[in-house]
Amino acid sequence: MLKPLGDRIVIELIEAEEKTSSGIVLPDSAKEKPQEGKVIAVGTGRVLENxxxxxxxxxxGDRIIFSKYAGTEVKYEGxxxxxxRESDILATIG
Amino acid sequence: MLKPLGDRIVIELIEAEEKTSSGIVLPDSAKEKPQEGKVIAVGTGRVLENxxxxxxxxxxGDRIIFSKYAGTEVKYEGxxxxxxRESDILATIG
Amino acid sequence: MLKPLGDRIVIELIEAEEKTSSGIVLPDSAKEKPQEGKVIAVGTGRVLENxxxxxxxxxxGDRIIFSKYAGTEVKYEGxxxxxxRESDILATIG
Amino acid sequence: MLKPLGDRIVIELIEAEEKTSSGIVLPDSAKEKPQEGKVIAVGTGRVLENxxxxxxxxxxGDRIIFSKYAGTEVKYEGxxxxxxRESDILATIG
Amino acid sequence: MLKPLGDRIVIELIEAEEKTSSGIVLPDSAKEKPQEGKVIAVGTGRVLENxxxxxxxxxxGDRIIFSKYAGTEVKYEGxxxxxxRESDILATIG
Amino acid sequence: MLKPLGDRIVIELIEAEEKTSSGIVLPDSAKEKPQEGKVIAVGTGRVLENxxxxxxxxxxGDRIIFSKYAGTEVKYEGxxxxxxRESDILATIG
Amino acid sequence: MLKPLGDRIVIELIEAEEKTSSGIVLPDSAKEKPQEGKVIAVGTGRVLENxxxxxxxxxxGDRIIFSKYAGTEVKYEGxxxxxxRESDILATIG
Structure with missing residues (x-):
């Protein structure tokens, strides 16, 4: 199991075909293309100065939209x- | 439904024709062109250090003016x- | 009505002719030219970490001097x- | 009257001749040349996070030394x- | 023994062969390639402003994934x- | 008298000859060359967010070592x- | 005696020969080469916002590993x- 640290989350990408069924269509020409994913694991959150x-x-389980070039890809158990980071998430869907 | 995170908001753009009727005319030559939109959903707000x-x-429902190159476009259910981000909003109208 | 957010203000520019009558003359050669304006509306202010x-x-109603290239122009009801932002204001006059 | 905002101050420049009489001589070759001025008005100060x-x-009335390229020039009532900003002041003299 | 300071950690790299056995496969084409390591020692943590x-x-003993170009290599007792830094860790595994 | 503001200090430089007598020799090839000085006046210190x-x-009266390209030179009463700034001081000597 | 300010420390470098005896070998090809030193004096520490x-x-007396291009060299009494700065220290040894 991957357990992200701090304000990080682990997501699975949702492919374009799924996106169409959920109603999201993202313009190809957008420079910073958002994408859709499903949250697999969340960190314990960032620590404030107090x-x-x-x-x-x-x-x-949440479905999210995030900025395309954000994050790091890893392959785990196939x-x-x-x-x-949570700050890379633009919105949840549903 | 799109639910933005933190201090983010989701808006629908208000086209130039509507703008004229609401009285806003934006100069074409402005380098950082502001635009008008209608707020569809707001986040829960940013967290202070306390x-x-x-x-x-x-x-x-608020009508807002924001900086043109701010934000990320998404298409949801057509x-x-x-x-x-709230900091991209210059003013509300009304 | 334009209602600015946070620490923003809406001003009307005061033209050079008016400036002369109020006593302000700004050198043409200054690189960051200040300008004069009249405050039309003010935001609710920025939020501190507490x-x-x-x-x-x-x-x-205040008359202010601000840095020339600061801010965003909008045209509203003609x-x-x-x-x-308040931080773009150098001084009030009066 | 010019009333500066926050941690800003309004000063009148003190010319080189006066400087000699007050004992300050500034080297011509210094890259960031300090200069001398007399404080005309001070702001209410910056606001801390508390x-x-x-x-x-x-x-x-204070005489100050400040960094040469700091600040914005304005002409008011001749x-x-x-x-x-106060942070541009290096020292007071006297 | 190496004892890291503050929010630093000392890790041993886990080679690609081990990675395959643990199920992690990292794409070669990824620009910021993550890597796997085993935590050998941890610092006392960073100090907050309070x-x-x-x-x-x-x-x-934790197994972690971290960003490839993070950190400094040292050789100690062979x-x-x-x-x-802890902020270079993306997730723990297991 | 020069009275520095905030966390600033006024120093007199101690020439290389004096340095030798006090035991400090600074390598000519160092890119950021430290230098020695004597503290003439200190500011009231910086203000914390509380x-x-x-x-x-x-x-x-303290003798200090500071980074060579730090600070601003002024000539006062000959x-x-x-x-x-205090942060430009590396160490005191004595 | 050199007394460092704030979060600074004064160290003596430990040459490569000593390093071998203590078991540390640093790869020549490393871009940011760490080095070993012995702590001679420490500052009083940085001041938090409270x-x-x-x-x-x-x-x-502590033996430390630090990043090679960190710090400023001084020669004092031969x-x-x-x-x-303490933040340049990677780890202590022993």
Whole structure:
């Protein structure tokens, strides 16, 4: 299992075909192309200067839109994942 | 439904024709051209270092002026939206 | 009505002719030319990390000097305005 | 009257002749040339993250040395002034 | 023994062969290639502005994925180590 | 008298001859050459975000080593001084 | 005696021969080469925004690894020293 640190999340990409069924169509010409993913795991959140941790706004299973060039790809047990920071997420869907 | 995170908002663009009727005319030669939009959804606000969230100053339905090159375009269920940060909003109209 | 957000202000420019009458003459050769304006509307102020809002130091009707290339021009109901941040204001006059 | 905002100050430049009489001679070859001025007006000070304002260390009438390329020149009622931030002041003289 | 300072950690790299057995395969074409390592020692954590130290989220023995070009290589008593900051760690595995 | 502001200090340079007598020899090839000086006056210290001022660690009369290209030279009543920030000081000697 | 300020430390370099005996071998090809040193003196620590000083994690006599191009060389009473910030230290040894 991949367990992201701090304000990071692990997502699985949702391919364009799925996107169409969920109603999202992203313009090809957009310079910073957003993409859709499904949250697999979330970190414990970033630590504020008063020592408090901020829970992430997204949870396992959420569908999200994120900026295309954000994050780092990893392949784990045969599946490709993307590790993002919560600040790379634009919105949740649903 | 698109639900923006943190201090982000989802807006629908208001076309130039509508703008004229609302009284806003933006000069073509302006380098950083502002634009007009209608707020569709707002995030829960950013988190301060004391753990407190700051509610956004805009609400669903507000008409706003924002900087042209700000934000990311997404198409959801056949409609085009723009996802901005609250700091990209210059003013509300009305 | 334009209502600026946070620490932004909406001003009307005061033309050079008016400036002369008010006593301000700005050198043409200055690289970062300041200009004069009249405050039309002010935002609610920026939010500090302790959650407190800081009221702006300027109020509707104040005459101000600001840096020339600051802000974004908008035209609303036939009048041209400039939307600035309070930090772009150098001084008030009067 | 020019009233500077925040941690800004308005000064009148003190010409080189005066400088000699006050004992300050500045080397011509210095890359960041300091200069001398007299404080005409001071702002209310910057606001800390706890909401407190910090009074400026200089007062009306103080003679100061500041970095040459700092600030913005304005001409008001026939006199040239320079508007600086307090952080551009190196020292007071006297 | 190497004892890292603050929010730093000392890791041993896990070679590609081991990676395959643990199920991680990293794409060769990725620009910022992640890598796998085993935590050997952790620092005492960074100090917040309120004076509190934040314990690291990883412990000795954890397997981690980190960004390839992060950290500094050192060789100590015949073994090669990498010294990273906790912020260079993307996720733990297992 | 020159009275530096905030975390600034005024120093007199100590020439290379004196340096030898005090035991400091600085390599000519060093890119960021440190230098030696004597503290003439110190500011009241910088202001923290809680409103507290931090007294400088150096006092009038201290001998210090500082980075060569730091600070601004001024000539006052026939003597050359250098105005530095405390952060430009590397160490005290003695 | 050299007394470093704030979060600075004074170290003596430990030459490559000594390094071999202590077991550290650093690869020649490393771009940011770490090096080994012995702590001679430590500062009083940096000041947090709440006014508290943070004691350094290293003490006189500690052996440390630091990044090669960090710090400033000085020669004092015939011995060469390096003045670093604590953040330039990667780890202690022993």
């Amino acid at each position: 020592g408090q941790r901020v829970n992430l706004e997204v949870s396992e 599946t490709e994942y993307l590790i993002l | 753990g407190q969230r700051v509610n956004l100053e805009v609400s669903e 409609t085009e939206y723009l996802i901005l | 959650g407190q809002r800081v009221n702006l130091e300027v109020s509707e 009048t041209e305005y400039l939307i600035l | 909401g407190q304002r910090v009074n400026l260390e200089v007062s009306e 006199t040239e002034y320079l508007i600086l | 004076g509190q130290r934040v314990n690291l989220e990883v412990s000795e 073994t090669e180590y990498l010294i990273l | 409103g507290q001022r931090v007294n400088l660690e150096v006092s009038e 003597t050359e001084y250098l105005i530095l | 006014g508290q000083r943070v004691n350094l994690e290293v003490s006189e 011995t060469e020293y390096l003045i670093l």
